[in-house]
Amino acid sequence: MSLIEKAKSHIMSRRSFLGATATLAAGAAAAVTLPGCGLQKVDSSVAELADKEGEWITAACWHNCGGRCLNKAYVADGVVVRQKTDDTHEDSPDYPQQRGCARGRSHRKMVLGADRLKYPMKRKNWEPGGGKKELRGKDEWVRISWDEALDIVASEIKRIKEKYGNASFFLPPGGSGGDMEPIRLMSAYGGCTTRWGDVSWGAWPVVWQKVTGITTDNGSMAGNDRFRLRDSKLIFLWGANPAQSSQGTPTFNYLQAKKAGAKFILIDPVHSETARVMADEWIPIHPATDTTLVLGMAHHILTNNLLDIDFLDTYCVGFDADHMPDGADPKDNFKDYVLGTFDGTPKTPEWAAKICGVSADKIRQLAQEYATTKPAAIITGGAPARINNGEHFPHAIMTLAFMTGNVGKPGAGVSPNMHNRATNAGPVLVQPGASGLPAIPNPLAKSKINSGEMWNAVFTGKYTASKGVQKNINIQMVWNWFGNTLNQRAGTTRGIEAHRKVEFVLAQNLFLSTDARYSDVVLPVTSQWERLGGLLTGNREILIYFRQIMKPLFEAKSDMWIATELAKRLGINPTKAINPLSEAQMLYNQIAGAKVMKADGTGYEKLVTLTAEDIKELGAKGTPQTGRISYKEFKEKGIYQIPRSRGDKLEFTSFEDFIGDPVGKKLATPSGKFEIYCDSLAKAIEKVGFTTKSPLPKYEPSREGYEDGAKNGYPFQVITLHYYRRSHSTLDNVLWLREAFPQELRINASDAQKLGIKNNDIVKVTSRHGSVIRQAMVTERIMPGVVALGEGAWVEMDEQAGVDKAGCTGILDGHIPTGQGHTGFNSCNVKLEKYNQPLDPDVKWPQRIIF
Amino acid sequence: MTKVNHASSRVTPLLELRLFYYDFLRRTFLMEPTKDFLVFVKNSMIAPDFPLASESGMILEGVQQIKDYLSKNDIQSETVCNDLHWEYTRLFIGPYQLPSPPWESTYLNEERLLFQKETLAVRKAYLKYSFLPVEFGHEADDHLGLELDFMFRLSELCLEDNDQNGVDLRQLLIDQKSFLEEHLLQWVPKFSQDMIQHAETDFYQGMGKILQGFLTLDLEALLELLTINS
């Protein structure tokens, strides 16, 4: 019998079973609804679009995120259908793929977000000179044309210049990269005041440079490359959390070291994501007290005959009275400081334990292990040195490594090898050429205010130029672009007041970020996806070539276009002064000038072969050239990754040359050696004019450090984390990421219990400088007495209650200049209380959609 | 080409059974089992003989296993529901390595990746009839549940009045046959093996067998239907 007949007889018998009317199909299907997850009928235009064959294009993930990965967008007919990451080659430990993180993979949701700024707009109550300035941040917005916007900006600039002079323009650059277009324009227009002060690397840069004599690095490129790390027997990750702060390959690279046998000890107030993956031991510690732990370890090493005396004698000055630099008081040596010979306080493990919260026994064990397990590497993040007057920590921890000879040997080392350089120490192996855009010197280059004084200066009219030199300043215009300065520097509370005081505030941005929100006029700019393309660097082994993904959204324009149009209105010839090269030419210059290290490590060769046709396709002028790969390959893959293998000539350990030849390859310090006693460092800090530092590494409590809070009614310390949801403040508005990462306040379970706080309760966190509210995450994975909050949340003030609902750490951190002028985000004391108003999860908040 | 008003024609019963099967299968694979779904399965198993089961050893075995499962487990109980829910999650969703990933592209390309050229080919087939996944762009088009839903939709069209909607029955049958040959039968045999091997419940082992058994049978059915409609 055929199937047709079988079916017939089945239906017949079925009907007799169920009753004649029940047809099988209808009877079955109607009973259960099918939820919306199958196919749906679409109209023909949608069908047509979906049918278009698209193309994978390398898309910029350009953020200052600590990683750099290959991200691609599948673009069909101008529509970004989806994204993927590196699949240009097989993944392996020696030749890893450069795969993206949650942020990079949600990028489409940012660039194409409904909250993109679409049109120029002005504050409703704005008038020349201000107009209800106190309404900045609260006023309504009015959509205006580009012409009107540019006219307003140009006339305010002219008016302010005439009335107050060029120094009253304050253009605080922020973030990394960007062509500084507004500063170009203002430099051509007579100059402007800018900002200075390290934000990311804490107190490392000046200390590193003075102690080692290397002025081209801040220490972050030092240590071992990823292959040499596999030689380490013991690795201290000290306040370093690459799993969160350096996404991309670093954690994977560390895992290879672990597989090769390295033991990992993590020192961190938080049991971080990295600790979860890597830690053989987690040592929680009070923030801003790491120096005492170092000194306690030094005391044990010193008093137990664990010193590498040869190393100290050969490569260092200042360790003991017999090895002091010329002119220094022999009593002022490190050994006697640690032993307490002259100050009566031996820096014993017991002494340290009382301050840092690590037990004396544990300190002895750490010291013993560090001094006897070689090679051992100490790798720190910026965090432990990102404290007020934080110069002692880098100096002390370098000294600890010198005492055990753990420098200059494969697998040893001490450095803040962090951010996108984590696990990738050494010279850059592949790099882009220069764009060729000539710099425009700022006639007011000396008018520069430190991050810790800039908002106060708006009120006091003064800033510190150097030791004992206070200069007058009258800031009347703030111009924000590229960064999110108001949100991302300490002292945001003061910053908001300052934004409400000056006569004109201008922002150009993709979104109504904090900077933009407190402005008078906001100009919508394009993202990198809407621009011609460019090259991105990350770890030292890759170079990414991203291309345009889509047309500019709505009326968004590039920063350069804005500078050019304003130049015309300010009577400056734009093509001569501001924008002499086409976008295409600048891109070509970068590609043609890209270079790659030769396999034998002796120097660079050209990376890209460019034929006359390639150059024509790029729309640029230039001469054909031969390089390692074809232009076509570079464009299609979107990345060049240098081949590496164990034992190749590109492996790197810093100071190998100096250790090999301490005389011929001596350091560029005054003594030619590592300076444990470092007079030039003390002088440099003193010259800055905020605080002083002894030439020796010592423990000096930070302003608003651990000791200060308990006695002053702020019993908790808050630390700021790089947070999965965003890259600093960028991507904070992406709903996917908001849902996945809620911006929680981490608090230890014992503290929570004392305060009657349960998981998800709303907690008010108050420092001397401001208050935020957030939901609690009660956990054992943080030291008691410490709370942690991700940095970068976009301020959302409840003006009536005086609290920031978003949990922006800039609100809590003080506007405090110390040391080399870096920002001390991790020395900040707070008190906590349960907050009795509800707080919706961030993902439920209305998006900042204006038009 | 003949246009048959098959509402009364002799092929209708077979067309109806095909509709039933694809409905049964798409519901099984599109999403985690709900209580309603389990009741539906149970009801489908009440009749003395499951349609066309006698034509395929695989179907017969599968039906038996599911009946066994249902006789030993009360689908109204939370535990049973949860067990089946977990089984579905483990087999087809994750978080761990999926023993039987329900996407064509993971079986047909070497890297076992999603959203590959197979996905686009499947989409083209859907688009001929203006269908797209509800979650277009998020869920890969070549998910087993969607492919079965597509067969279901075309089976539905087969039963509609052709004169009115202008779709030609023969063409529908041809398109279903090619979709079956070019897509489902390319990978389901391997998929259902994996599923049968890794499923821990008789319920899902049985489903794997019914799936494999029916798709093989349906190719025969389509051939027969096409001979009649030529």
Ligand code: SF4
């Ligand atoms: S680590 Fe940085 S570059 Fe890589 S995907 Fe994430 S945000 Fe993008």
